[in-house]
Amino acid sequence: MKSIILVLVSLIMSFAFTSCASSSAANASSDEVVIKTETIQCGMCKDRIETSLSEQKGIKSVTVDVDKKETTVVFNPKKINPDAIKKAIAAVGYDADDVEAESGAYNDLPTCCQKGGH
Template sequence: MKSIIFSLAFIFIAFVGTSNTFAPTKKATIVIKTESIQCGMCKERIEEALLQEKGVKYVTVDVDKKETTVTFNPKKIDADAIKKAISAVGYDADDIAAETTAYEKLPTCCQKGGH
């Protein structure tokens, strides 16, 4: 009888101790103003670059609204790092200006006023 109670207690403790392991990862979503985007090529560049960032789960760029929506794991990446990644591709991201070198490498149609 004692062994049955001990076994049940062990199973209960093992189950409770590992239940947090299966908890879903928390996600956050931000919308970043990307005023410098001009066309579909801009959209593709930003989406592809952000999907390479660790922790980014989903990205969509709305060219008409000039916004980038990003869903990410805040334990792996934060909003500032996401904005810096957009800047590194050559586009403005909220208050972070595009990196000059990356911006100059963009096709003319992707530069401000180029479309």
């Protein structure tokens, strides 16, 4: 009887430990940032940002909202930070918060994807 109780107690303890450990690990490895990307124009801009950012190390998901002109990025803070994410967006040719688009990349965009183009 004593051994059964011991087994039960150790089982409960191990469950409590694993669920606690996994939830704190999830919190530590995932962060979210919303970046203003005012210069995006259309679905092509959305695809361009989502595709190139998804290739960056540490980025888990990228969602561009064309109507709100915002880019939501879920990332691993141990591998990348919001500043690097903004630079990555700027490198594709779009303004990201206070980081201005790289002019070379911006000039390479189709006319319809440049500011004021439709």
